[in-house]
Amino acid sequence: MTPAAADFAERQAAAVNARGYNQIRNKMLAASSNSRRSFIQTFMFWAFRLATYFVLACATYIFLDITIKGSRTVFTNHAPFINVKFLTEPPQTLYVFDYQGKKMELSDREFRKWQETHKEPVNATSIAYSAGGIWPCIVGTALLVVGSMIVALVIGISAAIYLSEYSRDTHFIRFIRIAILNLAGVPSIVFGLFGFGLFVIFFGWNVSLLAGWFTLGLMILPAIITASEESLRAVPKGLREGSLALGATKWQTIRKKNVLPYAMPGILTSSILGIARVAGETAPIMFTAAYAMRDEMPWQVPKWTDFFFQGVMALPYHIYVVSSKIPQNEYTERVQYGTAFVFLILVMLIALASIVLRERQRRRLSW
Numbered sequence: 001m002t003p004a005a006a007d008f009a010e011r012q013a014a015a016v017n018a019r020g021y022n023q024i025r026n027k028m029l030a031a032s033s034n035s036r037r038s039f040i041q042t043f044m045f046w047a048f049r050l051a052t053y054f055v056l057a058c059a060t061y062i063f064l065d066i067t068i069k070g071s072r073t074v075f076t077n078h079a080p081f082i083n084v085k086f087l088t089e090p091p092q093t094l095y096v097f098d099y100q101g102k103k104m105e106l107s108d109r110e111f112r113k114w115q116e117t118h119k120e121p122v123n124a125t126s127i128a129y130s131a132g133g134i135w136p137c138i139v140g141t142a143l144l145v146v147g148s149m150i151v152a153l154v155i156g157i158s159a160a161i162y163l164s165e166y167s168r169d170t171h172f173i174r175f176i177r178i179a180i181l182n183l184a185g186v187p188s189i190v191f192g193l194f195g196f197g198l199f200v201i202f203f204g205w206n207v208s209l210l211a212g213w214f215t216l217g218l219m220i221l222p223a224i225i226t227a228s229e230e231s232l233r234a235v236p237k238g239l240r241e242g243s244l245a246l247g248a249t250k251w252q253t254i255r256k257k258n259v260l261p262y263a264m265p266g267i268l269t270s271s272i273l274g275i276a277r278v279a280g281e282t283a284p285i286m287f288t289a290a291y292a293m294r295d296e297m298p299w300q301v302p303k304w305t306d307f308f309f310q311g312v313m314a315l316p317y318h319i320y321v322v323s324s325k326i327p328q329n330e331y332t333e334r335v336q337y338g339t340a341f342v343f344l345i346l347v348m349l350i351a352l353a354s355i356v357l358r359e360r361q362r363r364r365l366s367w
Contacts (some may be wrong), residue, residue, distance in 0.1 A: 063344070070341025074335050085133050086338060090295060091318070092132030094331055097124035105331075107131035129293075129322050130331035134339050136294060138346060140312030143298060144212050144289060145279050145350055149271060151217030152278075156224030157260075157267060163225070164232040165254055184222035191219040192284035200288055207311040209298070212289025219284060220274040224267075231266025235259050268358035272351050281345045282316040290317040292325075315343040 072082055095111040097104050099122060106114055108131065111124070113170050167173045195215030205211045239262070243253040275355055282290075291311045319339050322332055 007011040061183035061254075066337060066340050066344060069333075069337035070339075073338030074341055083133075083338075087133055087138070087342070088135050089133035090136050090294065091129045091134065091313075091323055091335075093129070094127045094131035096127065097122045105131075127331050129318075129327050130335055134315065134318060134335075134342060136297060136313040137315045137318045137339065138342065139298060140290070141279060141315045141343070141346060142350070143209060143312060144216060144285065144314055145275060145347075147209060148216035148278050149218070149274060151213050152220050152224050152274060153267075153271060155217065156221050157225070157228050159221075159225050160228030160232055160267075161254060161260070164229045165250070165259070182220045184226070187283075188219060188281050189283040190305065191215055192287040195217075195284060196287035205309060207287075207289060207291070208309040209289060209312060210308045212312075213283050215284045215288045216278045216281065219281070220277055223277075224270050224274055227270030227273075228263070228267045231263035231270075232256065232259060235262045265358045265362045268354050272354045272358075275351050275354060276347060279343070279350070280316055282320050285314055286317055286320070290314045292317070292321050315339055315346070320342070 023062070024050070028176060073086060075081055078082055092108040095104075095106050095108070100120075104114075110131075163177070169219065192215065195211055199205050199211035199214055200207060203211075235258075239258045240253055243256075243258045248256070248258075289311055291313055294311065294313050298307060298312055301310065319336060322335050322339070326332060
């Protein structure tokens with residue numbers, strides 16, 4: 001073999017070896033990259049999964065704690081197995097004292113009747129809000145939730161229809177949408193002070209249902225408007241165009257069976273989220289609608305118009321008062337957990353009614 005041929009053979013062998021080395025290195029790099037991607041994928045999967053489980057565990061612990069301790073107040077071990085007094089009477093002061101070696105626990109009314117038949121003096125300890133029940137609080141919370149949701153849905157759906165169906169994409173409309181999104185992040189205490197200044201003082205409605213309705217309604221208005229607008233935009237344009245082509249006006253197209261009915265399931269979904277927030281707010285109603293104690297029910301008024309201009313008791317505000325404004329003991333703890341348990345049940349029932357309406361609406365419509 002000539003020197004040139006030998007040199008060519010050596011260079012060719014070196015090139016083959018280099019290609020083989022490069023192929024092996026590329027395979028190793030690819031395997032390493034795949035292994036790294038697989039590790040990252042597995043790590044992120046378990047991180048998200050554990051975060052979800054952690055949130056569920058915390059929520060489960062809270063709900064179980066409230067349910068277990070609250071059910072001891074709401075339910076009894078004898079017929080009718082429900083604490084009827086707790087669910088049907090107003091809050092009262094509890095009197096605790098010893099009489100002839102026996103510990104007595106009587107509500108304010110029961111203690112007065114007992115004193116009429118027992119003239120001897122006793123050293124009784126009084127504990128506010130720890131006897132009676134929470135019936136006025138249940139009624140007041142239901143009235144506040146229903147009234148504020150009506151206000152929010154009427155104003156919110158109207159605004160969403162305008163923004164989605166009638167308005168043009170101008171700088172002013174964009175500014176309105178940004179303002180709506182910013183309102184969603186305003187703390188509830190700010191809405192409470194705003195409602196106190198506008199509705200209670202300026203309009204002269206005083207602490208009343210009407211002031212509470214509008215304050216709570218304005219607080220959840222951004223969520224209602226945003227969700228309603230997205231639901232309206234999700235309706236296919238073909239439905240609008242077909243209705244307009246048949247001679248219907250724009251309002252008939254929206255109102256009848258072309259736009260708004262198909263958007264209602266999404267709108268009801270936003271109302272479910274709004275119910276949960278409205279029912280649990282304390283700061284807005286403590287300035288505008290809630291009383292710590294009220295003996296009369298909302299419908300016990302001289303004129304029917306006075307119904308809207310009177311304050312009410314509410315479950316979240318009652319929990320706040322019992323938890324922070326009076327000395328804590330075993331009796332106040334019993335009322336706190338019982339009220340919280342009933343509060344959860346009430347919110348669940350109202351939200352369940354919205355879910356049922358939403359599902360019925362979905363079954364009726366299809367496109």
